[in-house]
Amino acid sequence: MSAPRPPARRASGWVIGRAVGAPIILAPSWLIAAVVLTLIFAPTVRARSGDLGALVYVVALGFVVLLFASVLVHELAHGLMARARGQQPREFVLTLWGGHTAFGGATPTPASSALIAVVGPIANLVLAAGFLAIAQGVDATSLVGLLVWSGCLTNAFVGLFNLVPGLPLDGGFLLEAAVWAVTKNRHTGTVAAGWVGRAVAVGVFAWALLLPLAQGRQPEIYDMVWAALIGAFLWSGASAAVRGGRTQKAVGLVTVASVGRRATAVGHTESLAHAAALAAAAGAEEVVILAPDGRPAAYVDRAAAASVPAAAAGTTPVTAVAVPLPGGAVVDGLLTGQQLVAAVGRATEHSPVVVAVVDGRVVGLIRAMDVVAAIRS
Numbered sequence: 001m002s003a004p005r006p007p008a009r010r011a012s013g014w015v016i017g018r019a020v021g022a023p024i025i026l027a028p029s030w031l032i033a034a035v036v037l038t039l040i041f042a043p044t045v046r047a048r049s050g051d052l053g054a055l056v057y058v059v060a061l062g063f064v065v066l067l068f069a070s071v072l073v074h075e076l077a078h079g080l081m082a083r084a085r086g087q088q089p090r091e092f093v094l095t096l097w098g099g100h101t102a103f104g105g106a107t108p109t110p111a112s113s114a115l116i117a118v119v120g121p122i123a124n125l126v127l128a129a130g131f132l133a134i135a136q137g138v139d140a141t142s143l144v145g146l147l148v149w150s151g152c153l154t155n156a157f158v159g160l161f162n163l164v165p166g167l168p169l170d171g172g173f174l175l176e177a178a179v180w181a182v183t184k185n186r187h188t189g190t191v192a193a194g195w196v197g198r199a200v201a202v203g204v205f206a207w208a209l210l211l212p213l214a215q216g217r218q219p220e221i222y223d224m225v226w227a228a229l230i231g232a233f234l235w236s237g238a239s240a241a242v243r244g245g246r247t248q249k250a251v252g253l254v255t256v257a258s259v260g261r262r263a264t265a266v267g268h269t270e271s272l273a274h275a276a277a278l279a280a281a282a283g284a285e286e287v288v289i290l291a292p293d294g295r296p297a298a299y300v301d302r303a304a305a306a307s308v309p310a311a312a313a314g315t316t317p318v319t320a321v322a323v324p325l326p327g328g329a330v331v332d333g334l335l336t337g338q339q340l341v342a343a344v345g346r347a348t349e350h351s352p353v354v355v356a357v358v359d360g361r362v363v364g365l366i367r368a369m370d371v372v373a374a375i376r377s
Contacts, residue, residue, distance in 0.1 A: 011093045011102075019076055022089040022103075029096035030068070037064045048146055059143060066147060067154045068094055070127055074158060075101045077123035078116055085112040097233050098158070110181040110189075117173035124159030128152050166197030168237030187252065190245030197238025205231040250375045252337040256356045259344075259374045260364035261285040263299070263355070266318060268292065272305060273313035286365040288355055289322050296330055296355040298322035299365055326350045331366070333358040344371055 013027040041060035049059070072094060078101040079089035089103045131152035138145045165171040172193040179189035208227030212219040263286035266275045275287045291297035304321035331343040333356035347354040348368040356364035 010091060013093065019092060020079055020083050020089055022079060022091050024072070025091055025093045027093055027095040030094050033096045034061070034064050034068075037067070045143075045146065048141065049143055059146075062147060063150050063154075066151050068099075070124060070151065070155045070158055071099045073123050073127060074120040074162070075099045077119040079103065081116045081119045085116060087112075110177040110186075113180070113186075114174050114177035117170040117177070120170050121159040121162045124155040124162070128155035128159060131155060164200055165193070166200035166234070166238060167193045167241040168197060168234070169200070172197050172238075172241070185249070187245045187249035190248070191242050194238045194241035194245060197241060198235055201231045201234035201238060204234065247375060248338075250377075251341050254340050254371065254374060255336045256333045256340065256364045256366065259340075259371045260356055260366040263288050263362050263365040265290050265296070265362035268297065268319055270318045271314050272300075272308055272316040272318050272321060275300065275318045276305070276313065287318070288362045288365060289318055290362075294360070295327075296325055296357070296362060298324045299353060299355070323353070325353070325355065329354045330357055331355070333363045341371060341375075344368065 010023070011025050011027060013025040013030075015023045016026050017024040038057055038060045041063045042056050045059045045063075046056050049056075072092065075092045075094075079092060082089055082101070082103045086108070087103045089101060091102050093100050093102070128151075131148050135145065135148045135152055138148055140146075140149060162170040163174075165175040167173065167176065167190070175196060176186070176189035176193040179192045180186045183189065205224075205227045208223045209219050212223075262282075262284045264279050264282040264284040265288045266278055268289050268291060270278075270289075275289075279285075279287050286302075287300040288296050289298040289300065298319065299322065300318060301321050301323050308316050308321065327350075329347050329351040331340065331347050331354050335343055344354060344366055345368075352368050354366050354368075355362055356366055
């Protein structure tokens with residue numbers, strides 16, 4: 001199972017190699033999966049191959065390594081296609097639940113997203129076909145035959161299961177790309193595929209519970225536990241996709257007008273009364289004070305300004321109620337959406353308040369907390 005999305009920072013774990021310039025990372029959770037799956041496969045090996053003693057666990061571990069090698073091929077296929085479509089993979093990670101591939105930037109088109117998603121399952125299905133061809137020439141009851149058939153079945157399962165149309169599975173990214181192509185809005189596709197992913201998660205658990213009941217037998221605890229774990233993983237990933245899609249959709253609607261307050265600029269020598277009059281004439285809520293070189297240098301603290309008696313406002317310099325602005329606390333007022341949010345994010349590393357400027361003219365004052373509130377709402 002893969003999630004070709006760029007991470008905030010590199011995943012923790014052991015780097016076991018590199019491919020197309022990106023590290024291949026074995027996450028600590030993989031060790032848990034390796035131990036659990038080895039214990040699960042051991043009884044099957046013992047039943048098929050007799051008493052091998054402690055070698056049973058060695059052979060079972062071989063099955064696990066083969067399974068995760070198939071997952072790695074799956075992830076490498078994602079990364080190679082991403083690179084072919086103009087994106088550089090950042091990392092390939094093997095985890096408790098399989099793996100994921102991360103690469104820089106969002107895919108630019110529905111076609112690219114679909115191609116990157118579909119090559120992973122195709123790689124597994126090709127491997128399954130290869131193992132099936134090899135299996136025709138080996139004894140199915142031998143250890144080699146058991147390994148070959150295991151490779152065939154696991155790759156077929158990984159390939160087909162990942163084509164189920166719901167996030168976070170690859171089929172979910174295909175559905176997302178299809179909705180994106182029709183609606184011209186990627187985030188609509190993400191939310192739609194996330195909801196389908198939630199339905200798939202519920203369906204996995206319902207299948208393990210209801211199918212045995214429909215056949216007149218009690219559900220197996222073993223099947224129920226696995227279905228619950230897989231369902232929980234799918235539900236978590238799908239829910240994260242729904243939240244992410246909604247957030248990104250909200251980000252796309254951000255403008256200076258929606259998150260900022262209209263502002264007017266005054267010189268640093270103006271009185272508070274004159275600054276207030278200029279703001280009222282311009283219909284502005286905020287006053288930005290310009291330095292002698294014309295750079296936004298401060299803004300008026302409205303609470304402090306309100307505390308100045310009206311009789312004293314004409315003789316009170318505007319700088320007396322000003323909050324200084326550090327250099328760089330300026331953004332282009334023509335930016336919108338993700339570009340504006342990113343620009344505000346960079347500027348607010350130095351100041352929680354930034355000035356929006358269009359062609360050198362102050363048009364607004366933006367507070368970081370207002371941007372966050374707008375996205376959350």
